[in-house]
Amino acid sequence: MDAIEIIDLIDQSYEQEAEQKARQYIGASAIGNECDAAIAFNLRGFPNVAPDPQLKRIFGMGHVIEDMVVADLKRVPGLEIQEVDPNTGKQWTYQASGGHVSCHTDGMAIWQGETLILEIKSMNDASFNKFKNKGMQRSHPHYFFQVQMYMGMSGVRRTLFIAYNKNRSVYHAEIVEFDDFEWSAMRYRIKRILRGEGKRIARDRSDWRCKGCFKRDVCWGKVQPEVRCSSCTYAVADERGGWYCTVHEKAATETCNAYEPFQPGDRDD
Template sequence: MNHPVHPQALEVVEAIDAGFLQASRNSEETRCYIGASTGHDCVARLQLSLRGFPSDPVDAQLQRIFREGHRLEYQIVRDLKERANLRVYEKDSLTGKQHSRSWLGGHIVCHSDGLVDFEDGSPLSILEIKTMNEANFNKFVSYGVKASHKKYYSQMMMMLAMFGIERSLFISYCKNNSKYHAEIVHFDQSEWDEIYNNIQAALDGHAGRIASYPEDWRCKMCFKKTACWENPKLSPACRFCKHSKPNEKGGFSCKLTGKEETEACEKFEQLKMVSKI
């Protein structure tokens, strides 16, 4: 049984959570591209991300977890530079932003946490930082990132392919005890081929789910779950239409007219995801 909480104290906590949710709604901007962190096993999720279908709201606690992760990433880069004396380029000198690459007019985009120069004559490495709880951290230490965190491994393969770089420095920080662990991860062509095939399937208009039912564990934490399984009616837009396809300019062209369109027409039909066969 929990210790009793004064109503006024409870109101403070509730106000914090409400403030996070309101701020999220005010700044909500749905991504309209396939990113390295999207996850690449489910073609339906790739399709929904590519077209910018609405994401499910992120609860206040998870928002704070993400915020803490970003704060720690900044400290980790400082440790790499000031404690390990590594040369880390976390920002693109031309843009002042994260290093990034994009394909197909911005329909496919990846951002890296930085580039690392080991100053030993070897080429630059992609820097990928992840903060973890103790259980996940221990899995990484025991089995390596490919076996313990396949999504992170796939994320690195996409970045390596798009940047044209051969290896990545994957560094993890345990949020429970402040331990570090790191791994040098090399480009895996067969893994990238699998990722690329799924991305191409989404670009070609396929929308097959990885699961057969919404209660599947792989769907449980997906931010596109509602859009995928409930198919809520959206305001007509070309990118939501089953007759559209992404083009090299970053927009969507109509399969019926063969032209790039900016407004939905009377033949608009909202794209639906399909169940796993």
């Protein structure tokens, strides 16, 4: 066995891991995606394209860095960090529309008597400098929408957004204010997707925005979803929870011969 073979075997071990079941809700981490179809596929639990070993390691390192950042924040006198909800002992979670909309924050920060949402991101040098020079809303709008959803659903009106530079091990932070206009627009978009009206952002699979999307295979028909009511084009999300069948005009409880896999609408030109 040579050294390169060891590296290959490491990658193989990642490839042999059982893939995590795709989430089945509209989450804050996805709401910044410009494509309604991608969010709709998340809502309906369609399978993801499996990440490659390198990407899995990047995700894993993100969790390691988050733990380190929390430990550093706890070194600050007078700053209280609550990683979990003391009422549940679990991650801070907020839900709406019968659970079809859900978000999970990195925690809460209590500073000078004020409670703020805590959001932690690790960035490479270029991304970090862009954030530092332009501010989070301009540099990383997808993160901006993510924390707006946190604040809109939680009622907490400010977020401590802290970024860790993976190249130089330095920090930059920003207090993000709640934007009621953006949250209103976001809620309208969420309602539209819940009704099954999401559309693709692209005309075809070759679009650069599709190449990195985890839902590209189901979006363009390369992979079929699991047959169930939530993946059916005739089902819409019930605001009270569960799914409603527009063919039988009742709660969707089991698949039937009317089943057709959900496909998003084509973009308007």
